[in-house]
Amino acid sequence: MINTLLIANRGEIACRIMRTARELGMTTVAVHSDIDHQAQHVLQADLAIGLGGAKPADSYLLMDRILAAAHASGAQAIHPGYGFLSENADFARACEAHGLIFVGPPASAIDAMGSKSAAKSLMEQANVPLVPGYHGEAQDLQAFLDAAAAIGYPVLLKATAGGGGKGMKIVESAAAMAEAFASAQREAQSAFGDARMLVEKYLLQPRHVEVQVFCDQQGNGIYLHERDCSIQRRHQKVVEEAPAPGLPPELRRAMGAAAVKAAQAIGYVGAGTVEFLLDARGEFFFMEMNTRLQVEHPVTEAITGQDLVAWQLRIAQGEQLPLTQQQVPLRGHAIEVRLYAEDTDNDFLPASGTLKLYREPAGGAGRRVDSGVVEGDVVSPFYDPMIAKLIAWGETREEARLSLLNMLRETVVAGVQTNLSFLSRILAHPAFARAEVDTGFIPRHAEQLLPAAEPLDDRFWHTAAKAWLLARPVRSAATAATAGPWAELNSWRAGLPARSRVHLRCADLDRSFAAVDVSGCSYDPATRTLLLTDGQQRCRYPLLVGGQVLYLQWANTWQRIEPFDPIAEVEHSQQHAGGLQAPMNGSVVRVMVEPGQQVEAGAVLLVLEAMKMEHSIRAAEAGRVKAVFCSEGELIADGTLLVEMEDAP
Numbered sequence: 001m002i003n004t005l006l007i008a009n010r011g012e013i014a015c016r017i018m019r020t021a022r023e024l025g026m027t028t029v030a031v032h033s034d035i036d037h038q039a040q041h042v043l044q045a046d047l048a049i050g051l052g053g054a055k056p057a058d059s060y061l062l063m064d065r066i067l068a069a070a071h072a073s074g075a076q077a078i079h080p081g082y083g084f085l086s087e088n089a090d091f092a093r094a095c096e097a098h099g100l101i102f103v104g105p106p107a108s109a110i111d112a113m114g115s116k117s118a119a120k121s122l123m124e125q126a127n128v129p130l131v132p133g134y135h136g137e138a139q140d141l142q143a144f145l146d147a148a149a150a151i152g153y154p155v156l157l158k159a160t161a162g163g164g165g166k167g168m169k170i171v172e173s174a175a176a177m178a179e180a181f182a183s184a185q186r187e188a189q190s191a192f193g194d195a196r197m198l199v200e201k202y203l204l205q206p207r208h209v210e211v212q213v214f215c216d217q218q219g220n221g222i223y224l225h226e227r228d229c230s231i232q233r234r235h236q237k238v239v240e241e242a243p244a245p246g247l248p249p250e251l252r253r254a255m256g257a258a259a260v261k262a263a264q265a266i267g268y269v270g271a272g273t274v275e276f277l278l279d280a281r282g283e284f285f286f287m288e289m290n291t292r293l294q295v296e297h298p299v300t301e302a303i304t305g306q307d308l309v310a311w312q313l314r315i316a317q318g319e320q321l322p323l324t325q326q327q328v329p330l331r332g333h334a335i336e337v338r339l340y341a342e343d344t345d346n347d348f349l350p351a352s353g354t355l356k357l358y359r360e361p362a363g364g365a366g367r368r369v370d371s372g373v374v375e376g377d378v379v380s381p382f383y384d385p386m387i388a389k390l391i392a393w394g395e396t397r398e399e400a401r402l403s404l405l406n407m408l409r410e411t412v413v414a415g416v417q418t419n420l421s422f423l424s425r426i427l428a429h430p431a432f433a434r435a436e437v438d439t440g441f442i443p444r445h446a447e448q449l450l451p452a453a454e455p456l457d458d459r460f461w462h463t464a465a466k467a468w469l470l471a472r473p474v475r476s477a478a479t480a481a482t483a484g485p486w487a488e489l490n491s492w493r494a495g496l497p498a499r500s501r502v503h504l505r506c507a508d509l510d511r512s513f514a515a516v517d518v519s520g521c522s523y524d525p526a527t528r529t530l531l532l533t534d535g536q537q538r539c540r541y542p543l544l545v546g547g548q549v550l551y552l553q554w555a556n557t558w559q560r561i562e563p564f565d566p567i568a569e570v571e572h573s574q575q576h577a578g579g580l581q582a583p584m585n586g587s588v589v590r591v592m593v594e595p596g597q598q599v600e601a602g603a604v605l606l607v608l609e610a611m612k613m614e615h616s617i618r619a620a621e622a623g624r625v626k627a628v629f630c631s632e633g634e635l636i637a638d639g640t641l642l643v644e645m646e647d648a649p
């Protein structure tokens with residue numbers, strides 16, 4: 001019996017495992033690195049033990065410390081989650097040696113899948129379909145040339161020790177083999193310390209379809225259907241769904257049976273995933289087996305109504321599988337997206353920083369969010385940049401897709417760059433809606449999925465100005481009492497009717513507004529909705545207030561809008577031969593200086609109005625006004641000389 005469970009992981013998966021462990025009446029023990037001491041998985045656990053360090057090698061990968069933590073806390077079992085030690089056969093063995101239950105397969109099963117070529121030999125013996133190819137001992141060029149000639153080009157060279165697409169090389173012809181082979185060997189040697197290769201027929205744009213299997217200690221094995229994880233970027237999954245769209249039931253049964261056969265061939269116990277490549281003709285081939293609970297397990301939970309972590313824990317305690325194959329439900333459709341902290345405009349570089357604003361979508365039927373962070377947490381560069389998983393279930397794929405799109409629209413992250421709008425574009429893409437998914441999806445549609453940022457037009461700026469006037473953060477009563485109206489950034493003037501002047505900054509652009517008409521418009525903080533009326537049109541915009549900043553949802557992206565004080569800022573106006581010229585056609589709203597006047601750098605000399613917005617013309621440097629060539633109310637053309645300056649005496 002497991003009374004106390006240690007979770008040797010962090011983030012969303014640690015929180016996910018603890019949720020079920022608690023439901024099963026277990027005491028939960030978290031381990032954590034120094035920088036994670038306030039993380040959600042630590043706060044949610046009954047007990048938390050520090051491992052030290054920040055880097056995984058100094059914390060979550062330290063087997064001895066984790067085993068010591070298990071003993072200190074009285075845990076009988078360790079759940080490794082995914083990543084870190086989850087597929088480390090030595091750790092599984094060490095747990096056993098310490099009398100602890102490793103919630104996962106036997107070490108021998110992890111080992112069996114560790115080498116690609118060994119795994120292929122085992123699968124071959126078990127009659128699991130393999131991509132035609134060669135995975136033998138001989139590693140000379142001739143053996144590979146012969147194998148490639150037999151299966152036909154193009155072929156794919158893969159590192160025996162590799163995984164996740166590392167060390168793969170496509171070879172188009174015999175002429176290209178020698179060079180590609182040598183280069184792939186060098187890469188594999190430096191990446192894995194093992195130069196051994198195998199070669200396979202190269203399948204064109206296959207689908208990645210993986211089968212969830214479960215085996216108990218009594219030798220029973222079943223499958224919980226499949227997931228399509230074809231939408232990947234550089235071998236990183238982005239969207240996963242279950243079941244695989246368009247899979248005929250007999251193919252589902254064939255793949256499921258092959259997956260169970262694969263698991264039983266290696267004496268598997270617990271949750272495992274058998275990955276297949278599925279080609280356009282409906283032929284499937286074994287790729288590899290993941291001997292852990294996967295990130296995307298929630299879509300399987302959604303269509304089967306089962307708790308896979310509960311299954312893992314029950315099986316680890318010696319219980320039999322709770323269902324027979326025939327009893328495994330398959331209802332509706334589920335889609336998951338992975339919200340990553342990454343810079344989609346900069347080659348998807350992992351991003352880090354503080355989650356200044358972090359709002360998850362509302363809960364609801366068929367909606368699920370798995371995360372391990374809250375607003376204010378830091379996304380650190382030391383760990384995987386996944387922030388959360390958003391999962392939607394529906395009776396149909398289209399229902400799930402639309403529901404997930406809505407969830408994405410409700411999600412707000414500020415302070416750290418994310419792939420949020422990239423995810424929305426994938427889900428909204430007509431090819432995704434038509435379920436045209438294969439491993440070439442992202443490269444094929446890259447142009448539409450990563451469009452240049454839309455320029456912010458006048459309509460945006462006017463909406464932003466109204467949003468600011470209606471929803472701007474109220475200053476605290478104390479500040480208001482001492483500073484009075486003088487501290488306001490609008491141009492409140494004593495004895496005059498309220499006339500709002502607004503200076504806003506967004507995406508490194510500044511705009512000022514002389515007068516903003518907000519009649520018929522409103523902001524409801526409870527629903528975070530800005531309602532604008534413009535003639536017959538009524539528009540709603542999601543709007544959030546955080547500190548002194550507004551977040552306005554515009555064209556599916558959250559725009560961060562800040563006020564700025566134009567007087568406090570020095571900007572370099574267009575200065576030419578000692579004179580200041582009008583930057584655009586417009587009219588002179590105000591002349592702030594007279595000839596002979598001494599001004600500081602940045603001082604406002606004139607205010608122009610153009611396209612319904614005010615623009616301050618400032619002195620680039622300190623100096624004296626020599627002449628003013630315009631007067632208030634005057635219409636001026638782009639390039640007109642307005643003010644002449646001279647150096648201060």
Ligand code: MV4
Nearest residue numbers: 131156163164165200201202203208232235439
């Ligand atoms: C392949 C393949 C085509 N033909 N093998 C990529 C990761 C590694 N686990 C296996 N991978 C592939 N193996 C043959 N014989 C295409 C891929 C592949 C891929 C597979 C799954 C998901 C996304 C992918 C993206 C590019 C290539």
